[in-house]
Amino acid sequence: MSRSNLGLKRCLRVTVFLGMIILVLSLLDRTSPAQDTAPPPQTMTQSSPIFTPAHRTVMDAVREFFGSRQKPVQPIAYTHKVHLANGMQCTDCHVGVDRGPDARIPSVNFCMTCHQVIATDKPEIKKLAAYRARGEDIPWQRVYGFLPSAHVKFNHAPHIRAGVDCAQCHGDMTKQTVAVRMVDHTMGFCVQCHREKNVSVDCVACHY
Amino acid sequence: MERRDFLKISAATGAVAALEGCGNPDHQLIRFVPEEDMLPGLATWKPSICTLCPAGCGMLVRVMQGEAEVVRNGQLGILKMGLPKKLEGNPAHPISHGRLCPRGQAGLQVTYHPDRIKTPLARSGPRGSGQFQEITWDEAMKQLLSHLTALQTSNEQGKIGFLTSPLRGQRKTIVHGFAAALKAAPPIEFAFLASRTIQEANAWSFGSDALPTVDLSHSNYLISFGADFLGTWNSPVAQSVGYGHMRNGRTGQPGKFVQVESRISQTGASADEWIPSQPGMDGVFALSLAHVILSEKLGTAGAAGHAGALIAGWSEGLPDYAPAAVEKQIGVPAATISRIAREAAANAPAVALIGDGPAAHTNGFFNALAVNALNAVLGSVGKPGGIVFSPVWTSQSGKPGAAEGKKDGESSVRTLAEQIHATPDSVKVLLVDGANPVFATPMAWRVREAFEKVPFIASFGSFIDETTVLADLILPDHSPLESWLDDSPESGSTKTVASLAPPAMQPLHNTRSMPDVLLDLAHQLGGPVAAALPWKTYDDALKIAFSSLQKQKGSVSATDADDFWTKVKDQGGWWSAEDKSVSLAAGKIPAAAVKNTAPQFDGSPDQFPFHFLPFASQLCYDGSLAHLPWMQESPDPLSTVMWGTWVEMNPRTAEKLAIKQGDTIEVASQHGSLRAPALIAPGIAPDVIAMPIGQGHTNFTRYASGRGANPISILAPMVESGTGSLAWAATRVKISHISEGKIVMFGASLTDASPELKHR
Numbered sequence: 001m002s003r004s005n006l007g008l009k010r011c012l013r014v015t016v017f018l019g020m021i022i023l024v025l026s027l028l029d030r031t032s033p034a035q036d037t038a039p040p041p042q043t044m045t046q047s048s049p050i051f052t053p054a055h056r057t058v059m060d061a062v063r064e065f066f067g068s069r070q071k072p073v074q075p076i077a078y079t080h081k082v083h084l085a086n087g088m089q090c091t092d093c094h095v096g097v098d099r100g101p102d103a104r105i106p107s108v109n110f111c112m113t114c115h116q117v118i119a120t121d122k123p124e125i126k127k128l129a130a131y132r133a134r135g136e137d138i139p140w141q142r143v144y145g146f147l148p149s150a151h152v153k154f155n156h157a158p159h160i161r162a163g164v165d166c167a168q169c170h171g172d173m174t175k176q177t178v179a180v181r182m183v184d185h186t187m188g189f190c191v192q193c194h195r196e197k198n199v200s201v202d203c204v205a206c207h208y
Numbered sequence: 209m210e211r212r213d214f215l216k217i218s219a220a221t222g223a224v225a226a227l228e229g230c231g232n233p234d235h236q237l238i239r240f241v242p243e244e245d246m247l248p249g250l251a252t253w254k255p256s257i258c259t260l261c262p263a264g265c266g267m268l269v270r271v272m273q274g275e276a277e278v279v280r281n282g283q284l285g286i287l288k289m290g291l292p293k294k295l296e297g298n299p300a301h302p303i304s305h306g307r308l309c310p311r312g313q314a315g316l317q318v319t320y321h322p323d324r325i326k327t328p329l330a331r332s333g334p335r336g337s338g339q340f341q342e343i344t345w346d347e348a349m350k351q352l353l354s355h356l357t358a359l360q361t362s363n364e365q366g367k368i369g370f371l372t373s374p375l376r377g378q379r380k381t382i383v384h385g386f387a388a389a390l391k392a393a394p395p396i397e398f399a400f401l402a403s404r405t406i407q408e409a410n411a412w413s414f415g416s417d418a419l420p421t422v423d424l425s426h427s428n429y430l431i432s433f434g435a436d437f438l439g440t441w442n443s444p445v446a447q448s449v450g451y452g453h454m455r456n457g458r459t460g461q462p463g464k465f466v467q468v469e470s471r472i473s474q475t476g477a478s479a480d481e482w483i484p485s486q487p488g489m490d491g492v493f494a495l496s497l498a499h500v501i502l503s504e505k506l507g508t509a510g511a512a513g514h515a516g517a518l519i520a521g522w523s524e525g526l527p528d529y530a531p532a533a534v535e536k537q538i539g540v541p542a543a544t545i546s547r548i549a550r551e552a553a554a555n556a557p558a559v560a561l562i563g564d565g566p567a568a569h570t571n572g573f574f575n576a577l578a579v580n581a582l583n584a585v586l587g588s589v590g591k592p593g594g595i596v597f598s599p600v601w602t603s604q605s606g607k608p609g610a611a612e613g614k615k616d617g618e619s620s621v622r623t624l625a626e627q628i629h630a631t632p633d634s635v636k637v638l639l640v641d642g643a644n645p646v647f648a649t650p651m652a653w654r655v656r657e658a659f660e661k662v663p664f665i666a667s668f669g670s671f672i673d674e675t676t677v678l679a680d681l682i683l684p685d686h687s688p689l690e691s692w693l694d695d696s697p698e699s700g701s702t703k704t705v706a707s708l709a710p711p712a713m714q715p716l717h718n719t720r721s722m723p724d725v726l727l728d729l730a731h732q733l734g735g736p737v738a739a740a741l742p743w744k745t746y747d748d749a750l751k752i753a754f755s756s757l758q759k760q761k762g763s764v765s766a767t768d769a770d771d772f773w774t775k776v777k778d779q780g781g782w783w784s785a786e787d788k789s790v791s792l793a794a795g796k797i798p799a800a801a802v803k804n805t806a807p808q809f810d811g812s813p814d815q816f817p818f819h820f821l822p823f824a825s826q827l828c829y830d831g832s833l834a835h836l837p838w839m840q841e842s843p844d845p846l847s848t849v850m851w852g853t854w855v856e857m858n859p860r861t862a863e864k865l866a867i868k869q870g871d872t873i874e875v876a877s878q879h880g881s882l883r884a885p886a887l888i889a890p891g892i893a894p895d896v897i898a899m900p901i902g903q904g905h906t907n908f909t910r911y912a913s914g915r916g917a918n919p920i921s922i923l924a925p926m927v928e929s930g931t932g933s934l935a936w937a938a939t940r941v942k943i944s945h946i947s948e949g950k951i952v953m954f955g956a957s958l959t960d961a962s963p964e965l966k967h968r
Contacts (some may be wrong), residue, residue: 101249
């Protein structure tokens, strides 16, 4: 057998092996959504009290490894466009963005201060009211955010104080309904702006 | 397949298998509506009080928004809430001065402990089996109430017992007020390291029934008789701060520190001069020093006042205590005694301390009186650089009397056990809060057997321990960080201190604050009990109590009552503006001057050749902190042992008995035996063996159960002859070699120490 043939065979074997692993993994992954709908209480109480950086499912880990992220599916089709068109400001709901590292996502109580009376007949607002009636908060899904493996820290407050517009990193929310990732927060994106504004591009400015 | 491919693939499969093993289903849970609005990512520092030892250090708690898995209305979910992340000393607090000891730092783990009792429990199996079933608070309150009212109707309220850890502040007012109004037996406050003998001696010598505040920052010379004052004794954080000043914090010569003891403690390891002495002879040593001072006219007998006059032979210059006459008894050369006495007299202000072992002999009271007399002749009582007695705040919400006076030693539990054994019917309901006497009393007292005879025991404990496991009903208290707290420490500062802290966090579990439960019970009982405890909640009582401080000159100045209350809450308490010490009244006058009696030991020297000296663990304290994994995981500062216990012995002793480092040995007294690994160290007298208190729990969470041995269990029921306190240093033991081994953990991890934990 020629040497190239040998290499091909080896390559094939590895591919088949990896394929099998991925098949098994995706099967494992498929079992978990069933738990999402009806989680058996026993398994939940037995969840580890010890912090773990591990993923919920193997596919989550694989996805993170390849940097692919699922599109967040929000429990309520909240529309940014309508709220902003009615004269609200970003910071009305995302309080603290100018004071701390993270902006607050308001709780159901905050939404209900207005929606007690406004648009109470709309289906999405009924969903909102139902959450509140059950004593539950809205399980908003994360839209932006860095992967832990990136080891990057971001603090909103200094950016807001420096006059960076929200839209520069989050896109024009007056045109968006449910928040989606409009801007890809890659390192290149951050560094470009840092260069333009002549601020530190030192590694430890963000990676610490 | 090449080796490289193989490695890649096996690494991938291995990682996958590992990941699958520890899935975290947290984002399947529902989210509860948050009860507080916090900004994410920003820390706030909230004042709190450390409750893990009686020192009462003021703390700051770093709180940040986080997500906790909690059960609300029977459903598991995620709650966004302020979560304490770190504990530090409160810089404004006059006791902690911004510092905190390692035990205090670990207080965080009390709140987040995986084995905390999360909801009320009723016993479902045989007593002591640890089988409980979860019940609601309504059911729990109904059960307890029915037992209390049953005794009320049969007019047997005196058969209600209340056993607590030492109490102070409004918590004490409520507990004692509740018991008094119910006409129950007076509550018993139990702690193994209660220092009752020293308090009693101070009442005799100086008229102040309290532990002294030591003004180390101004001292030039310090003689400590056995007191581990930098580690566990009295107010270790305040004393460490003062000691730091004495050594480094001022210009000129640093003060000299002499430690006298028979086993080197962590404190002793810091001493300039460490003097090994015979157990129980500290009083003789102190009087011998006084003899030199008096005979060489370095001080006058009259200057010592009442504290000196108490001692037999004082006015004659203590003729029986000449160094040459007592050097053999004490085990210290006469020349050393004379030199120390001269040094102390020449380096005023000089101060002497007594604590731990020396006060826990059968003659501990005499030892303490002797050291008091030495302090008096050195002129260090009530003076800067000496010992002072802090004025304690005693406002009791306008209900004086309830919390005054009475302090209990360990002996009160012995009395209780004896009473139950004599008339089993004498205690029908026992309420337990924070105390664990089944662990912390000698087996010979038969406390466990006594409690088993009590028909109904209710506990307010947060953890199942050796005492709580006997309970029929458990009404779990909040953790300290979840509770309103107040405290008025008796020592540690020359200011009057009234600490106060609102809850630093919302409760994680279905628990209730014990004072609130008592107030609720009082309201439901009605009549005189409700009238005696008129406050709706614990914080109402606190607000009323603290309002009396507004007019006094202190750390808070406010325009009105609400402003005052807000500022006190923000600051973590109120303390007086000026340093003050209580003016000393003459203490009790005994029928005859106190004479030395030789210390008695249980067991004959032939059969039981060694003195057995238990000592408080730097980490697990008296055993009440053995459930905190940080404390188990921290190496003991002197021996570096972790996750376990050990028996310290002198190399000469070990050689004679052919014992090597880490061998398992058996320590036997007349009252029991235990096995533990030997630790051979030179800092201990050849006829003494020592053992840390704290381990040896049979039932105290996953981290402490079945680990090490409990030295308290084999102690002889010897009592201090003057005060009746347990003389826990008065037991003699023999030791025998059991097997070779390497059970002592020097820098080992949890899984090395206990393989069974790997499988949890």
